[in-house]
Amino acid sequence: MSILIENGIILPMDRKDGDQLFFQGWIGIENDKITIVSSSNELKDKFIESHKTDCKVINAAGKIVMPGLINTHTHVAMALLRCISDDVPLMEWLQEHIWPIEGKMAYQEVYDGARLGILEMLMGGTTTFVDMYPYEEAVADAAESAGIRALVSPCPMDFRMEHFENDWRQVQKRFSDSPLITMWMGPHAIYTLSGEHLQRSISLSKELGVGSHVHLAETQTEQDNSMAQYGMSPTEYFEKEGLFSTKTLAAHCVVMSDHDIEILARNGVSVAHNPQSNMKLASGIAPVKKMIDAGVNVAIGTDGASSNNDLDMWEEMRTASLLQKVSTLDPCAIPAYTALQMATVNGAKAIGREGELGVLAAGALADILIVNMEQPHLYPHTNLISELVYSAHASDVETVIVNGKIVVQERKCLSMNAAEVCATAQKQIDTLLSK
Amino acid sequence: MSILIENGIILPMDRKDGDQLFFQGWIGIENDKITIVSSSNELKDKFIESHKTDCKVINAAGKIVMPGLINTHTHVAMALLRCISDDVPLMEWLQEHIWPIEGKMAYQEVYDGARLGILEMLMGGTTTFVDMYPYEEAVADAAESAGIRALVSPCPMDFRMEHFENDWRQVQKRFSDSPLITMWMGPHAIYTLSGEHLQRSISLSKELGVGSHVHLAETQTEQDNSMAQYGMSPTEYFEKEGLFSTKTLAAHCVVMSDHDIEILARNGVSVAHNPQSNMKLASGIAPVKKMIDAGVNVAIGTDGASSNNDLDMWEEMRTASLLQKVSTLDPCAIPAYTALQMATVNGAKAIGREGELGVLAAGALADILIVNMEQPHLYPHTNLISELVYSAHASDVETVIVNGKIVVQERKCLSMNAAEVCATAQKQIDTLLSK
Numbered sequence: 001m002s003i004l005i006e007n008g009i010i011l012p013m014d015r016k017d018g019d020q021l022f023f024q025g026w027i028g029i030e031n032d033k034i035t036i037v038s039s040s041n042e043l044k045d046k047f048i049e050s051h052k053t054d055c056k057v058i059n060a061a062g063k064i065v066m067p068g069l070i071n072t073h074t075h076v077a078m079a080l081l082r083c084i085s086d087d088v089p090l091m092e093w094l095q096e097h098i099w100p101i102e103g104k105m106a107y108q109e110v111y112d113g114a115r116l117g118i119l120e121m122l123m124g125g126t127t128t129f130v131d132m133y134p135y136e137e138a139v140a141d142a143a144e145s146a147g148i149r150a151l152v153s154p155c156p157m158d159f160r161m162e163h164f165e166n167d168w169r170q171v172q173k174r175f176s177d178s179p180l181i182t183m184w185m186g187p188h189a190i191y192t193l194s195g196e197h198l199q200r201s202i203s204l205s206k207e208l209g210v211g212s213h214v215h216l217a218e219t220q221t222e223q224d225n226s227m228a229q230y231g232m233s234p235t236e237y238f239e240k241e242g243l244f245s246t247k248t249l250a251a252h253c254v255v256m257s258d259h260d261i262e263i264l265a266r267n268g269v270s271v272a273h274n275p276q277s278n279m280k281l282a283s284g285i286a287p288v289k290k291m292i293d294a295g296v297n298v299a300i301g302t303d304g305a306s307s308n309n310d311l312d313m314w315e316e317m318r319t320a321s322l323l324q325k326v327s328t329l330d331p332c333a334i335p336a337y338t339a340l341q342m343a344t345v346n347g348a349k350a351i352g353r354e355g356e357l358g359v360l361a362a363g364a365l366a367d368i369l370i371v372n373m374e375q376p377h378l379y380p381h382t383n384l385i386s387e388l389v390y391s392a393h394a395s396d397v398e399t400v401i402v403n404g405k406i407v408v409q410e411r412k413c414l415s416m417n418a419a420e421v422c423a424t425a426q427k428q429i430d431t432l433l434s435k
Numbered sequence: 436m437s438i439l440i441e442n443g444i445i446l447p448m449d450r451k452d453g454d455q456l457f458f459q460g461w462i463g464i465e466n467d468k469i470t471i472v473s474s475s476n477e478l479k480d481k482f483i484e485s486h487k488t489d490c491k492v493i494n495a496a497g498k499i500v501m502p503g504l505i506n507t508h509t510h511v512a513m514a515l516l517r518c519i520s521d522d523v524p525l526m527e528w529l530q531e532h533i534w535p536i537e538g539k540m541a542y543q544e545v546y547d548g549a550r551l552g553i554l555e556m557l558m559g560g561t562t563t564f565v566d567m568y569p570y571e572e573a574v575a576d577a578a579e580s581a582g583i584r585a586l587v588s589p590c591p592m593d594f595r596m597e598h599f600e601n602d603w604r605q606v607q608k609r610f611s612d613s614p615l616i617t618m619w620m621g622p623h624a625i626y627t628l629s630g631e632h633l634q635r636s637i638s639l640s641k642e643l644g645v646g647s648h649v650h651l652a653e654t655q656t657e658q659d660n661s662m663a664q665y666g667m668s669p670t671e672y673f674e675k676e677g678l679f680s681t682k683t684l685a686a687h688c689v690v691m692s693d694h695d696i697e698i699l700a701r702n703g704v705s706v707a708h709n710p711q712s713n714m715k716l717a718s719g720i721a722p723v724k725k726m727i728d729a730g731v732n733v734a735i736g737t738d739g740a741s742s743n744n745d746l747d748m749w750e751e752m753r754t755a756s757l758l759q760k761v762s763t764l765d766p767c768a769i770p771a772y773t774a775l776q777m778a779t780v781n782g783a784k785a786i787g788r789e790g791e792l793g794v795l796a797a798g799a800l801a802d803i804l805i806v807n808m809e810q811p812h813l814y815p816h817t818n819l820i821s822e823l824v825y826s827a828h829a830s831d832v833e834t835v836i837v838n839g840k841i842v843v844q845e846r847k848c849l850s851m852n853a854a855e856v857c858a859t860a861q862k863q864i865d866t867l868l869s870k
Contacts, residue, residue, distance in 0.1 A: 083821035087770035120811040279757035282766040309825035322714035331717040335522035376555040380861040386518035390744035395830040426815040
């Protein structure tokens with residue numbers, strides 16, 4: 001199966017700021033990969049000629065063709081818990097609202113919640129997400145059946161460590177042939193893992209050759225408790241324990257000293273910045289500009305929908321830029337192209353898939369969006385990069401391709417029945433709330 | 436002409452937090468006014484019976500029916516300048532990019548820019564906007580022909596004061612019979628008006644019985660210059676000069692001392708909070724929670740599209756809430772219902788139209804939205820108020836009624852040709868940039 005996307009404005013995201021960032025051209029896809037990105041009509045005719053029996057042609061005239069967005073930190077099944085509690089203090093939110101319901105969730109609830117979150121993400125142009133939650137097997141099943149790429153990272157939290165290794169290996173075995181699912185360790189956070197279990201997670205990561213996805217320095221309370229218990233910051237603690245000798249993706253990184261930032265840079269730890277969640281939970285403002293200036297790879301995540309309250313990477317890009325501008329009082333902080341890089345190439349780098357994901361280039365996997373720019377809120381067209389970051393909405397995404405398959409076409413999800421997914425989620429949360 | 440909106444979830448916005456905020460019901464509209472808001476089927480049958488020859492029936496089953504949003508501060512024609520310059524220092528932005536183009540704009544350019552901005556606002560559920568710009572007659576013409584409600588406030592800036600009064604009176608005369616257009620004075624800001632011209636604006640406001648729409652305390656530079664020139668803050672200066680003896684709507688109010696806030700509260704000055712513009716231009720974070728706690732009426736505005744970069748009141752509500760939470764480190768700051776009040780009833784109060792606009796109640800003007808909640812990003816439904824503020828998008832607005840006329844129906848603008856408006860704006864900016 002091959003696809004030709006023609007007449008589009010190609011935004012490959014493999015250019016440096018200052019280069020020509022986009023151009024009029026076309027993209028050829030064969031099976032799961034991009035085989036050519038070009039502006040040559042001659043080469044296009046050849047591509048058509050050699051694929052004429054099986055080529056789906058998409059006319060993207062006047063539209064932006066760009067890499068799929070990479071959501072580097074979420075708990076996708078929490079879409080089920082969207083809006084069940086807001087505007088309350090953090091501990092009340094967790095203890096009285098979120099945890100009691102999560103305690104009643106098992107495979108099926110997580111699966112149904114993940115389906116809802118995945119539907120929202122696909123419709124908004126997210127083609128890869130990084131997840132952490134109980135029952136990650138359910139998330140992987142939901143992702144594979146919906147045709148979205150997922151990195152799932154089961155948590156070796158203290159209370160389920162004894163079965164953890166076996167469970168992890170079994171799930172990995174089930175998805176070993178899947179082109180969409182990869183697995184990491186998910187050592188949850190300094191405040192949930194004992195030293196012993198952290199060590200077990202690190203040694204498993206090394207043994208299995210996978211990375212670690214962790215919550216880090218999300219709140220001042222976490223920092224204060226770490227100082228009281230270990231006499232050092234969470235970042236210093238994780239470095240001392242050797243976590244950063246595994247490939248690490250750290251979510252949040254809000255309360256960070258210059259020394260903490262230096263540790264991340266030195267160890268090649270990537271950051272998943274979650275601006276809307278940090279704002280909504282009143283955690284604080286991550287020093288993103290400082291981290292980028294120090295050489296840290298910063299990507300973007302939405303966190304779970306119950307602290308956001310959506311899984312919209314367009315809003316998250318925009319907020320990442322605006323929040324740094326106002327917090328540093330520098331209107332040049334995180335310019336639009338940097339925000340786009342954070343949501344694409346930096347995300348790919350954060351999960352060890354640089355060159356494969358987050359770019360439109362020959363040899364990369366075919367995870368592609370087509371964005372309809374014929375919208376009043378995107379007019380007039382004078383700077384497409386600014387329009388995408390400061391003005392575009394998730395609903396402007398028209399077509400989504402993941403791994404060479406069209407999963408959203410003209411704003412209709414082909415891989416899921418949207419009405420059924422929504423109705424099932426409604427039934428699940430109604431049942432959970434009535435229990 | 437009458438309209439019946441039935442089977443909807445009515446969110447009247449005239450309830451206090453803690454009351455029942457919404458209910459299943461219907462709304463009857465006659466000409467420009469809401470005549471009944473009810474849940475009684477018996478009364479509905481009577482309404483149908485007495486309007487059967489001319490009644491348009493809208494089925495809003497499963498949808499939210501709420502008051503239109505009030506954008507209390509914008510420069511709508513700047514939609515034409517959307518994205519022409521971003522991510523640069525403020526003075527470079529103004530001096531090298533915005534002002535040179537604005538200098539070439541006259542009636543037609545302002546009219547075409549305003550048409551684009553109005554189209555975006557109507558499609559996103561804004562039914563009233565408060566504007567300040569040169570050529571406000573063009574904005575008023577654009578608003579009236581598009582069927583949106585506008586309060587236009589021509590600026591008595593120093594360099595055009597001599598013709599100002601005559602111009603103002605002529606425009607007011609032209610629109611004196613318009614149900615949609617009202618006019619105020621727009622004394623621009625402390626840094627553009629001389630004391631003499633400020634006094635002229637104040638006395639004209641009093642003579643004509645209209646309010647004043649002003650920029651106030653937007654940046655630290657404005658504060659510093661005011662201290663240097665007058666030995667007092669901009670708020671203190673305007674109070675001393677008597678501006679607040681006119682009904683005043685002050686945009687921004689970012690750099691505010693406790694004394695400044697007390698002055699606003701004591702004088703009944705309303706604030707138009709513009710969070711995304713303040714973030715994007717790195718102006719700072721307005722002390723909204725403090726102002727509300729002090730009794731100030733705070734509404735929401737988008738500012739112009741070139742510093743936002745859209746005219747989306749849904750994003751602005753969400754950002755207003757999230758930004759206060761993170762800046763006060765209080766997750767309870769500006770809860771969802773407060774954000775909705777800011778965008779509706781507080782906006783109406785800010786322009787002296789409390790009870791007439793911003794609510795669904797018998798006797799109020801029929802400015803009404805119907806929001807389609809059948810969207811993956813709004814599921815599951817457990818808390819409609821949270822869903823509207825933290826998860827809904829402008830694109831979820833399905834139907835918009837202004838002054839009893841349907842202007843947007845099933846996401847199609849009936850009062851404007853969207854493609855023509857966009858194309859005309861594109862032609863205008865291309866011409867302006869090539870001059």
